[in-house]
Amino acid sequence: MASNFLKSVPFFLLLAIVMAGDPDILTDFIPPANSSSNGLDGNFFTFTGMRSAVSSGNPSTFTITKANLANFPALNGQSVSYALLQFPAGAINPPHTHPRSAELLFVVEGCLNVGFVDTNNTLYTQTLQAGDMFVFPKGLVHYQSNDDPKQPAAAVSAFGSANAGTVSVPLSVFATGIDDVILAKAFKTDVATIQKLKAGLTPTA
Incomplete structure (x- = not known):
């Protein structure tokens, strides 16, 4: 039984590698459901959502203004997407991950302090100026911060997936219904502190 399992390991490793990113498609592009490529024109391949x-x-x-599979169907099967990030003075993009893609950030205005944490809990940080790029490896927790109290900043992010996904660390931990006692034990604090943190993340009506 063990030998059969070991024989199957290379297959599963190969399968994991093949499935690590967006699947390849066997056509030039994927038209919308219930239509054919004959009825398409340049409008299908154009995204105007960044204009505003x-x-x-x-x-x-x-x-954040995104151009991804959810709002730009022409990206289906193309393994790319974009996001425009606009930071007022002092604003942050809180710690988060993209489970299906790395992120390549290009600063177009102002300065940003950025960082990510690897699987050894090592923090890598950098201060970026307009024209600088920084890569956040796939699936790792990262953030961006505009620490300038007066000037805005902006950046464009490119992803190697049409649907990179975003998991906000604060929201996924404190705003998804995980029991207060569990969180208090995990963070070595008390339930009252956890409830204060949760209250701060609850949107006001």
């Missing part, structure tokens, strides 16, 4: 973000100036809160 570019023309409206600097937002008052941290804002």
Whole structure:
């Protein structure tokens, strides 16, 4: 029985490697359901959702405008997506992960302090200026922060997946219903502190 399992290991390793990213497609692109490529034109391959973000100036809160599979169907099967990140003075993009892709960040305005933590709990940080790029490896917890108290910042992120996914660390830990006692034990604190943290993440009506 053990030898049969060991014989199957290379197959499962190969399967894991093949399934590590977006699946390859056997056509040039994937048309929408219930349609064919004959009825498409350049509009299908055009995304205009960034226009308002570019023309409206600097937002008052941290804002992400995404071009991904959810709002740009032409990306289906193409293994790419983008996001425009706009940071008012002092704003942050809290710690989060992208489970299906690395992120390549390009700063287009201002300065950003960025960092990620690897699986050995080593923190890698950098201060980026306009024109700088930084890569956040796939699946690792990372953040971006505009520490300038007066000037905004902006960046464009490229992903190697049409649907990279985002898991917010604060929200996934404190806003998903995990029992307060479990969290108090995990963070070596008391339930009252956990409840304060949860209250701070609860949207106001």
